[in-house]
Amino acid sequence: MALDDTPNKLESAWIQRNAQNQYYEQINISGSDLIIYHSSSGEIMADKISVWAAKYGIGSGGSSDTASYMYFNGNRSITRSPHEGINVGTNNVVNFLDAFFFPFVSATLSINSTTLYYETGSSQNIAVNGSITANSETVFGSGSVRKGGFDWYTFTSASSYSTTETGVSSSRTYQTAMQVGNNGSPTLMFSTAKSVSFIFPYLWGMSTTAGLADTALYNGMSTKVIETEQTQADSLVGTSTYIYFAFPATFNSLSSIKDPSNFEVLSSFEYSASVPVTSSGLTNNWMALYKVYRLSLQANPNGTYTFYH
Numbered sequence: 001m002a003l004d005d006t007p008n009k010l011e012s013a014w015i016q017r018n019a020q021n022q023y024y025e026q027i028n029i030s031g032s033d034l035i036i037y038h039s040s041s042g043e044i045m046a047d048k049i050s051v052w053a054a055k056y057g058i059g060s061g062g063s064s065d066t067a068s069y070m071y072f073n074g075n076r077s078i079t080r081s082p083h084e085g086i087n088v089g090t091n092n093v094v095n096f097l098d099a100f101f102f103p104f105v106s107a108t109l110s111i112n113s114t115t116l117y118y119e120t121g122s123s124q125n126i127a128v129n130g131s132i133t134a135n136s137e138t139v140f141g142s143g144s145v146r147k148g149g150f151d152w153y154t155f156t157s158a159s160s161y162s163t164t165e166t167g168v169s170s171s172r173t174y175q176t177a178m179q180v181g182n183n184g185s186p187t188l189m190f191s192t193a194k195s196v197s198f199i200f201p202y203l204w205g206m207s208t209t210a211g212l213a214d215t216a217l218y219n220g221m222s223t224k225v226i227e228t229e230q231t232q233a234d235s236l237v238g239t240s241t242y243i244y245f246a247f248p249a250t251f252n253s254l255s256s257i258k259d260p261s262n263f264e265v266l267s268s269f270e271y272s273a274s275v276p277v278t279s280s281g282l283t284n285n286w287m288a289l290y291k292v293y294r295l296s297l298q299a300n301p302n303g304t305y306t307f308y309h
Contacts, residue, residue, distance in 0.1 A: 104183040107137035111191040117226045120198045121282035123169050129162035130176055130191055138250070139181025146175050169283060172196040200248040200288050201226050203277070204234065206241040206301065210294065215278045217246060217292070231304040240298045245307050247265050249274055249289040252309045257293070260303025269293040 029277055036053045039045045047055075048126045090096040110130040118124050128145050140158035144151040147165070152174075155161040161176065164237045176191040205222035212220050221244060229251045236243060245257075253273075275292045293307075 104195060105135035105137075106182065107135050107140075107178075107180050107189060108133045109143075109178055109189050109191040110178055111174065111194045114192055114194055116194075116196045117228065118196070118198050119201050119224075119226050119279075119282065120288075121169070121284040121286045122198070123167050123283040124172075124196070125164055125166045126168050126172065126196055127162070127164045128174050128176075128194065129160070131160045132158055132178065134158065136183070137180050139186075141179030141186075143176065143178035146177060146227075165267055169198065173266060199226060200227065200286070200290075202232055202245075202247045203290070204232070204243075204245040204307075206236060206238040206243055207286060208241050208298070210242060212244060212294075213275050213277065213292075215280050217275070217277050217290075218279050219245070220244075221246070227308055231306065231308050233304055235304045236301040237303075239300050241301070242298055243269075243295040243301055243305065244292065245269075245305075246275070246290045246292040248275065249291050251291065253291060254293060254307055254309060256306075256308040258306040258308075260301075260305065270296050270298055 005245070007207075029220075033049050034046060035049050036044065036046045044050075048209060067203040080152070089173065090099050106212075109132055112127065112129050116126070132140070132143075134140075143155045145163060147153075151161045152165075153161075155163075165172070172195070174194040177188050180187060180189050202225040203218065203221040205220065205224070207220050209216075209220070225232060229247075232245075245254075253271070254266060256264060257269060259265045270293070272292045272294075274289045276287060277290045278287045
């Protein structure tokens with residue numbers, strides 16, 4: 001029979017000791033909330049069941065600082081990372097062990113990737129998804145994906161979410177928020193921010209034609225990279241051709257160009273600081289000024305060239 005502090009008209013009388021001999025012999029009269037028992041010092045005591053249960057940490061009676069036996073569940077993973085100088089502010093060993101080794105660990109909320117770059121003028125479908133890791137959290141409310149700081153998509157799942165914005169052609173910032181209980185202090189938890197930016201691309205490749213510009217330069221290059229200003233490298237193989245390397249005029253000029261043998265060849269390239277370039281084939285074509293480096297003489301490139309800002 002389960003032991004708790006609720007009188008049961010079906011019981012007549014019982015006597016029990018636990019495995020550690022920390023509950024002392026008790027007798028309960030049928031239909032009564034009176035219990036007679038030996039105390040830890042051997043005295044015969046009589047109490048209401050609720051009072052006796054509180055003393056010995058049984059059932060819904062809870063545990064008492066003065067009880068002979070205080071229940072503690074140590075069969076669980078420790079949740080606190082090592083940390084010196086912490087004071088958990090408790091006044092008995094059970095509460096201390098709970099607070100120090102098993103503190104409340106807040107839930108976490110993720111979002112897929114953090115920064116995406118697309119070519120200016122293109123139209124994109126942006127997937128926004130992520131997951132909720134509960135940790136110690138048990139109370140979850142509604143969640144939402146915010147776009148530009150305003151709620152855009154709502155969800156109720158406490159494990160994951162997923163949505164897509166279609167036809168995106170301008171910069172966006174997404175962040176996910178969710179209501180949680182927070183161990184009795186309700187709050188909103190947030191994911192990191194996911195940003196989408198549209199930028200002008202790097203263009204490079206080879207051509208037998210000198211002085212490419214506008215759409216001819218855009219379409220004539222074999223490589224198009226959508227990245228922020230940074231060192232670029234690619235394999236170029238050709239015969240009697242010019243090498244072109246072009247990027248937005250707002251970027252810094254090149255400081256070095258290395259050929260496949262790692263020799264410095266920057267001086268072998270002609271430089272133009274403001275060449276107009278026009279895109280083609282995009283939802284909204286663009287025109288921008290580019291810095292263009294072109295090999296002064298036709299050559300037979302064969303290997304990886306590296307371009308340093």
